[in-house]
Amino acid sequence: MRITVDMNLCESHGQCVFAAPDIFSFDDEDYLLYDAAPADALRDRAEQAAAVCPVRAITVSAGAS
Amino acid sequence: MRRPAPRRIVVVGASLAGLRAAEALRAQGFTGTLTIVGAEPHLPYDRPPLSKQVLTAQPGPPGTALPLPAALDARWLLGRPAVSLDPTARTVALADGTLLPYDGLVLATGSAARGAPAALAGPPRGVLTLRGLDDALALRAALVPGRRLTVVGAGFLGGEVAAAARQRGLHVTLVEAAAQPLERTLGPAAGAYVGALHRAAGIDLRTRTTVTGFRAGANGHVTGVELATGDTVRADAVLLALGAAPATGWLADSGTAVDGGVHCDPYLRALRPDGSVVDGVVAAGDVARVPQPLAGGGRLALGHWTNAVEQGAAAAATLLAPGTPAPFTAVPSFWSDLHGARIRSVGLPAVADEARIVEHDLAGRRLEVAYHREGRLVGALTINRTARLAAYRTALREDGEPAQQPAPAA
Ligand SMILES: Cc1cc2nc3c(=O)[nH]c(=O)nc-3n(C[C@H](O)[C@H](O)[C@H](O)COP(=O)(O)OP(=O)(O)OC[C@H]3O[C@@H](n4cnc5c(N)ncnc54)[C@H](O)[C@@H]3O)c2cc1C
Ligand code: SF4
Numbered sequence: 001m002r003i004t005v006d007m008n009l010c011e012s013h014g015q016c017v018f019a020a021p022d023i024f025s026f027d028d029e030d031y032l033l034y035d036a037a038p039a040d041a042l043r044d045r046a047e048q049a050a051a052v053c054p055v056r057a058i059t060v061s062a063g064a065s
Numbered sequence: 066m067r068r069p070a071p072r073r074i075v076v077v078g079a080s081l082a083g084l085r086a087a088e089a090l091r092a093q094g095f096t097g098t099l100t101i102v103g104a105e106p107h108l109p110y111d112r113p114p115l116s117k118q119v120l121t122a123q124p125g126p127p128g129t130a131l132p133l134p135a136a137l138d139a140r141w142l143l144g145r146p147a148v149s150l151d152p153t154a155r156t157v158a159l160a161d162g163t164l165l166p167y168d169g170l171v172l173a174t175g176s177a178a179r180g181a182p183a184a185l186a187g188p189p190r191g192v193l194t195l196r197g198l199d200d201a202l203a204l205r206a207a208l209v210p211g212r213r214l215t216v217v218g219a220g221f222l223g224g225e226v227a228a229a230a231r232q233r234g235l236h237v238t239l240v241e242a243a244a245q246p247l248e249r250t251l252g253p254a255a256g257a258y259v260g261a262l263h264r265a266a267g268i269d270l271r272t273r274t275t276v277t278g279f280r281a282g283a284n285g286h287v288t289g290v291e292l293a294t295g296d297t298v299r300a301d302a303v304l305l306a307l308g309a310a311p312a313t314g315w316l317a318d319s320g321t322a323v324d325g326g327v328h329c330d331p332y333l334r335a336l337r338p339d340g341s342v343v344d345g346v347v348a349a350g351d352v353a354r355v356p357q358p359l360a361g362g363g364r365l366a367l368g369h370w371t372n373a374v375e376q377g378a379a380a381a382a383t384l385l386a387p388g389t390p391a392p393f394t395a396v397p398s399f400w401s402d403l404h405g406a407r408i409r410s411v412g413l414p415a416v417a418d419e420a421r422i423v424e425h426d427l428a429g430r431r432l433e434v435a436y437h438r439e440g441r442l443v444g445a446l447t448i449n450r451t452a453r454l455a456a457y458r459t460a461l462r463e464d465g466e467p468a469q470q471p472a473p474a475a
C-alpha cells in the first residue's frame with residue numbers, strides 16, 4: 001500500500017496520528033512524518049486516517065509496500 | 066430482537082454528519098433507497114473554513130464543497146427543511162408537504178447560531194451571525210479594510226472571525242462577558258493565553274462586559290454597540306458569536322427528548338423522555354446529545370468537526386445492525402487556528418475541575434495544558450505542540466470505556 005500526504009494542504013491537525021499512530025507521527029516542530037509504504041495489514045487504519053483528515057490531504061492507494 | 070434490514074433510509078441534514086452517515090451506509094452494504102433532506106439549497110460543504118480562509122483568502126473565497134463519493138446513489142431533497150417527525154407512522158414531513166416514509170432515519174440537523182438575546186431583539190442592519198456559507202459570504206463582504214468590526218463573544222468562532230478581520234486590516238473590538246476568552250471551556254490560564262494572542266494582534270479585547278444595546282444611523286444600519294460599562298464602541302458591522310443551539314425545533318412534537326440536543330443512548334439511538342428507544346431513529350453530529358465516558362456518562366452535544374464525522378459512521382452502523390450495535394466511545398478532538406497559532410485539543414477540557422499547565426511560553430507561542438476531573442485525566446490542549454497530543458489521546462482512550470473503533474467512513 002502507498003500513502004501520500006499533500007504537505008501543502010496538511011495543517012497538522014493530528015487526526016491521522018490519532019487514527020493510525022503506526023503510520024503517522026509528528027516531529028518536534030509539529031511537522032507531519034509518515035511511512036509512505038506501510039504494510040498492507042494497516043490498510044483499514046490508513047483508510048480511517050484518510051477519512052478523518054479535515055483537509056483531505058491523505059491519499060491511500062494500492063501498490064508495493 | 067432483530068428487525069428486518071431497513072429498505073428505506075432517510076437522512077435529515079445535508080451536511081457533514083449526514084453525508085458521512087450516508088457514505089457509511091453504502092460502505093457497510095446498504096442497497097436500499099437513500100434520501101438526503103437539506104434545509105439549505107447547497108450540496109454538503111465544510112464549515113470550518115467559513116471563519117478562516119473564506120474570510121481571508123484573496124482574491125476570492127476558496128471552494129468549500131465536501132467531496133461526494135460517486136457510488137452514493139442518493140436522492141437529494143435540498144432547500145426543503147423537514148418540519149416534523151411521526152415516529153409511530155415512521156414518516157418525516159417536509160416544508161413543501163412531501164411525506165417521506167422510512168425504515169431507518171438519521172437525525173443530522175446540526176445546530177444554528179444563537180441570535181441576539183431578547184433584550185437586544187430586532188438588531189439593526191449590519192448585525193450578523195455565522196453558521197452557513199451564505200452567512201460567511203455576507204460577513205466577508207462586510208470585512209472592508211479600514212472599517213470597524215465588533216465581535217460579541219470571544220469563543221472559538223468569535224475569536225477566529227476577529228483574527229480574520231484583523232488580518233484583513235479592520236479595526237476589531239472583541240467583547241466577552243467572562244474574565245478571559247474561552248474561560249469556561251479551557252480554564253482561566255489557557256483563556257488568558259488566548260487573550261494575550263488577541264491583544265498582541267492588535268485586537269481591542271473587552272472582557273467582563275456585555276452588549277446592552279445597538280446604535281444605528283438614519284439608514285437603519287448599525288453604527289455602534291453600547292456596553293454594560295457605559296462605553297460605546299463605534300462599529301460598521303457587528304458579528305454576534307454567542308454560540309450555537311442544536312437544531313431540534315422541527316422535532317418538538319415527535320415525542321423525542323430534545324432539550325440541549327437529541328438525547329441518545331451509547332449507540333446513538335434517539336430516546337424518549339422516559340429513556341425508551343425511538344425505533345429506527347439515530348442521531349449524529351452537533352444535534353446529538355450523547356453519553357460521554359469522560360463526563361462520567363453525562364450527555365453532551367459537541368460542536369466538533371471530528372465528532373460529526375465519527376458519529377455519522379457510527380450511527381449508520383447502528384441502523385444496519387440493530388441487534389448488535391457497538392457503543393460510541395471515540396475520544397473527542399477539536400482544533401482552531403488563531404493568529405497563526407495551532408490550537409488543538411483532545412478529550413473534554415470543559416468538564417475538568419483542574420487545569421495543569423505543563424508548558425507556558427508566550428514568546429515562543431507554545432502551550433500545553435492537561436485537564437483533570439476528580440484527579441483523572443479528561444483532556445488536553447496544546448498550542449503549536451500538536452506532537453504532544455497523541456500521548457494524551459492514547460491515555461484517554463485506555464482510561465475510558467473498552468476501545469471500540471467506529472466503523473471507518475471510507
Ligand atoms: C464557522 C464555523 C467554524 C467552525 N470551525 C471548526 C473548527 O475549526 N474545528 C472544529 O472541530 N469544528 C469547527 N466547526 C464545527 C463543525 O463545523 C461542526 O461540528 C460540523 O459542521 C457539524 O456537522 P453536522 O452535520 O452535525 O451539522 P451542520 O454542519 O450544522 O449541518 C446540519 C445541516 O442540517 C440542515 N438542517 C437544519 N435543520 C434542518 C431541517 N429541519 N431539515 C433539513 N435540514 C436541516 C442545516 O441547514 C445544515 O446544513 C465550525 C463551525 C462553524 C459554523
Ligand atoms: S489529519 Fe490531515 S491535516 Fe492533520 S496532520 Fe494528518 S494529514 Fe495533516
